[in-house]
Every structure is written in C-alpha cells, then in structure tokens.
Amino acid sequence: MVVDPAPLQLAAELFPNGISRYAVGGLLVGLGAVVIYVGTGIAAGASTFLESTLSYVSDQSRFQRYVASRDWRVVFTLGIVLGGLAFAATVQSGLVTTSLYEAGTTGELYEVGGLTLWSTTVQPWRLFVGGVLVGIGTRIGKGCTSGHGVCGVGSASKTSLVGVATFLTVAIVTAQIVAALGVSP
C-alpha cells in the first residue's frame, strides 16, 4: 500500500512531540472543569485565586468581593498542585508508562526520594516579570487561559473568544520578539 508521505511529514513538523500527550492532557483539563461544573454549577477559572487569596491579607475593597468564593478557590488550586504532583509521581517518574505520553526534553529532571521532579530553565527574571504582567492582565481582562480559554470558549462566550484572540495574538508577537532578541532560555 502506498501512503502519501506529505501529510505525515507536515504533522511531524508541526507537532515534533506528537499530539497524543496534548490531546489527552487537554481532555483531562476539560474533564476537571466539567467535574466541578456538574457538581456545583461553578465555571472555574484559575486566575481569580490570586485576588481571592489576597482578600485574606488585604482589606482593599477590590479583593473583598471575592471573600465568598475564596475558600473553594484555595481548594481548587490545592487540587491543581496535587494533580501536578500525582502526575510527577506516576507518569513523570516512570511508574506508569503509556504510549500516549511522550516525555519532553526541555528543562531539567531531578530526583528526590525516588520521585522524578522537573524544573524549568527559563530564567527567573522572565518568570517574575511575566508573572507580574499575568497577574495584572488576567484580573483586568476578566480571565486567563482556563477561565476564558476553557470555560468561556466552552460557553461560546463572545467576550471570551475576543479575550483569547487578544492574549494569544499579543503573546505570539511578544514571544517572537523575545526570541528574536536572542533571549534564551
């Protein structure tokens, strides 16, 4: 049987790490949001946690509006951290192997007590400055990649579609400029 190699080659160029780990991961991310939604009616976003948690330590009026939701948001975030840890303890540590998962080569792996952990090599100043901008931007812009990108787009919300298009476009331009300036990693 003759298979036209052109589409396969294109896929290899666009997706050098395959697509299964992304597709499976994405389905799980969506499933996590759905579990919460089905049980509670809450369309969960991750960035409000920043402001709601600040309401514990600041009495600024802006943060006080999140007092009612701050407790479950802490639990949600704790769940995300534990989910990441569970991933590290199973798949990342090689305890569970699946053909759907292709390990990346970025960053650095290190071992702590039989647990394979991973750390980024992106420079701290980039993470910090980027973090400040993410903190400002997601709160002014009413959402982040999970709130707008997953729950908002899932709701076919026009606001979220515009929000996603905005931050995606700006992020691509920014990343291209940063790369062109030779900042690496």
Next chain:
Amino acid sequence: MPLILLGGFIFGFGLGFSQMARPEVVLDFLQFEDFGLLFVMFGAAIVSGIAFAVMPRISDAAPLTGDRYERRLKSFDRNVLVGGGIFGVGWGLSGICPGAAYASLGVGNVTILWALAGMFVGAYLQGYWRSQTADAGAAAAGAD
C-alpha cells in the same frame, strides 16, 4: 469541597500530562515550533462545551450547591482587550499562566515560585489601584 479538590486534581494532572506545566513548551508553541497547545486548549474547551450545553437541559440546578447551571458569560468592555493585551505580553515573555503555574509547582518546578510571586504582586497592584479608583468614584458620586 472534596469534589472541587477532585476537579482541580484532574485539571492539574491534565496540565502535567500535556506538558503545559512546562513554560518551555508554551514558548515553543508561541514561536510556532510546536502547535500541540492548540489540542490542549480546544480539547479542553470541547469537553467543557459539551457539559455547558447539556447540563442546563438535563437539570435546573447543581446537586451540591443548588446553583443554576449557566454558561460562563462575562460582559465585554475595553478591559477585556487591555487586560488581555497585558496578559499576552506576560504570557509571551514567561510562558506561564495561572493554572499551569500551580500545576508546575506540583511537578517539582521550584523556580516557578518566581512566577507565582510575580502574579500575586501583579494582582495586588491592579487590585490596589482599582480599589482606589472605585472608592474615589463612589465618593465623587456621593458628593453630588
């Protein structure tokens, strides 16, 4: 609460599995070197989209809270563009977003604490500023 913990757990595991907890992978996407992120975002949005479309038809209210099933709709204004733009610069510079940053801590990325600290600083700055302007606005309105 246990359910929210479970939901967050699956959410975080998915972010780990998809490698979105690695800033490098996000940056690779933004530099057009690996388009896998599209599968993560749209895969997740399709799954949530089905629930957002189906649940309101099956049931009026969520069993645990009694809250009505509603779509996540937020009003559109200039802030969505301004905030989205600022977020975009931050995301493009660092490759991190809030949910993935929490998950990243879970996979052992201690360096991500820089990003988490930055996010809290940023959220506080905008919250402080908006509290001041909101209070000033309320005072001005009350003076009339």
